[in-house]
Amino acid sequence: MEKRPRVGYLCMEWGLDPSLPLYAGGLGILAGDILKAAYDLRFPMVGVGILWRQGYVRQVVEDGRVIDAYPRYDDVRLQLQETGVDVTVEIRRRPVRIKVWRLDGRSRPEGARHAPLFLLDTDLPDNADRWITGQLYGWFGEERVAQEMVLGIGGVRALQALGLEPELFHFNEGHAVLAGLELIRQGMEQGLPFEQAWQAARRRIVFTTHTPVKEGNEVHPLDLLEYMGAFCGLNRRQMIRIGGDPFQMTVAALRLARAANGVSELHGRTARRMWADVTNAPPIQGITNGVHVPTWQDPQMAAAYASGEDLWAVHQSLKQELIDFVERRTGVRLALDRLLIGFARRAAPYKRADLIFRDPDVIGPLLESGRVQIIFSGKAHPLDDRGHEIVQSLIAMQRRYPRAVVFLPDYDMAIARMVTRGADVWLNNPRRPMEASGTSGMKAAINGVLNLSVLDGWWPEACRHGENGWQIGGGYEGPDADAHDARSLYETLMGEVLPAYEGDRARWVRMMRESIASVVERFSASRMLQRYAEALYRGGAAEPVAGR
Numbered sequence: 001m002e003k004r005p006r007v008g009y010l011c012m013e014w015g016l017d018p019s020l021p022l023y024a025g026g027l028g029i030l031a032g033d034i035l036k037a038a039y040d041l042r043f044p045m046v047g048v049g050i051l052w053r054q055g056y057v058r059q060v061v062e063d064g065r066v067i068d069a070y071p072r073y074d075d076v077r078l079q080l081q082e083t084g085v086d087v088t089v090e091i092r093r094r095p096v097r098i099k100v101w102r103l104d105g106r107s108r109p110e111g112a113r114h115a116p117l118f119l120l121d122t123d124l125p126d127n128a129d130r131w132i133t134g135q136l137y138g139w140f141g142e143e144r145v146a147q148e149m150v151l152g153i154g155g156v157r158a159l160q161a162l163g164l165e166p167e168l169f170h171f172n173e174g175h176a177v178l179a180g181l182e183l184i185r186q187g188m189e190q191g192l193p194f195e196q197a198w199q200a201a202r203r204r205i206v207f208t209t210h211t212p213v214k215e216g217n218e219v220h221p222l223d224l225l226e227y228m229g230a231f232c233g234l235n236r237r238q239m240i241r242i243g244g245d246p247f248q249m250t251v252a253a254l255r256l257a258r259a260a261n262g263v264s265e266l267h268g269r270t271a272r273r274m275w276a277d278v279t280n281a282p283p284i285q286g287i288t289n290g291v292h293v294p295t296w297q298d299p300q301m302a303a304a305y306a307s308g309e310d311l312w313a314v315h316q317s318l319k320q321e322l323i324d325f326v327e328r329r330t331g332v333r334l335a336l337d338r339l340l341i342g343f344a345r346r347a348a349p350y351k352r353a354d355l356i357f358r359d360p361d362v363i364g365p366l367l368e369s370g371r372v373q374i375i376f377s378g379k380a381h382p383l384d385d386r387g388h389e390i391v392q393s394l395i396a397m398q399r400r401y402p403r404a405v406v407f408l409p410d411y412d413m414a415i416a417r418m419v420t421r422g423a424d425v426w427l428n429n430p431r432r433p434m435e436a437s438g439t440s441g442m443k444a445a446i447n448g449v450l451n452l453s454v455l456d457g458w459w460p461e462a463c464r465h466g467e468n469g470w471q472i473g474g475g476y477e478g479p480d481a482d483a484h485d486a487r488s489l490y491e492t493l494m495g496e497v498l499p500a501y502e503g504d505r506a507r508w509v510r511m512m513r514e515s516i517a518s519v520v521e522r523f524s525a526s527r528m529l530q531r532y533a534e535a536l537y538r539g540g541a542a543e544p545v546a547g548r
């Protein structure tokens, strides 16, 4: 049995291990890395999430086409423990029973242990609405609200029923917002007027925002929320004061939290600008993400770095492992002694996976001669047609340059782990300032894989051009950014990266060492959790002023 935790960390997705397909991307990996850091630092935290029956979409490629698949993950339950606890939430005026499972992180191998995670599950034989916890980010509005009711309202009730009610609730993204309304409802039930119940709830909530695009922030019609039962006993006027009409989840989260943060310094500034006209919000700080080092740094590389040994030999063996992995999966055999670029991330348009192909006259000869090889991986959101087109276009490039370009379908933690340790260079070219953080670059950096990246997300804080990696684009945010950044990418690739790789091994290895040195502590999940403790959890943030 746990002690009562200080923090209950609520997140829609959890990326703890490749065998637990409960995540879609960076948001979930971040949550998983924090829970591991909490274990390492003995920080009193528990996680709350959802036991997704079909996980997130899986993608296979057949005849050059992407096909979405949703297998059932029945055996995931074998890794979980019964808590004997279930809670009920009324959704669409019907009681939905939610079973609470426990994932005990202490029994995992060293380096992968984590604080406890409680998973909510509606897939029970006596539930009419058992499919609510079916698919992560699948389906549309009504189902999404039902899922958010399970996470938020169900999450609060689950921790209370377990005897683990935390001092603080940390909302990782706006999906958990209804937890705040549930706390207000409970305050009013105990006799507090709405205003006081709101303030009392607010003293117990902190919020991390991740999405630097307005359209990426979820909005729900009030009528829908009312019909679903998501008002939690509040009236329409009170709901509008918190989230507006229509109800904006990020606005509501800001007005329910006593402290908030974006996930890098640059993203903190972007978020402050985006939400500047939201009254009654706490200041949005910039607290840069970090990665769980034992999860993401290869142990041989860590050992070689620590003892001052030759990093090159270790790197080459990791690269060979990646090359073998690619051959097993795709049949393509890449060359060990030629520059290998890695690019693996969700197939979102702003990430511009195909930017490097913009001018075939420049990139074509480099690929045809085999001087440059690229491994891509990525998954498109099931409802995102543009994302599917991006994957499709990468597959077309693989056909066009069959010896130099490979696409690995079904991007997941296992692929991320292989590519962020086995490539020579980690390419990242989002349209600035849309990449809030970009933790895959940190994973690469701590393995001595050199970042070649637009100055977006975390990279402006870490980059020393030509010493621990390279920047692209000089922070440009003006018109024709694609043409501008592609030109800069080509110049740096041909003028600096290739000459260093092909001509100056000693310099390359110095840069690898510098890459690890400058990132491994400053951008670790432990450091991030310590910053959260100081700046969010310790009441370090200013108390919000009602009404401003």
Ligand SMILES: *Cc1c(COP(=O)(O)O)cnc(C)c1O
Pocket (backbone or CB within 6 Å): 024, 025, 026, 027, 029, 344, 345, 346, 411, 412, 413, 416, 417, 437, 438, 439, 440, 441, 443
């Ligand atoms: C680290 C990771 C991410 C996040 O990386 P970004 O740099 O934000 O794209 C996404 N998906 C997986 C599987 C990861 O391991």
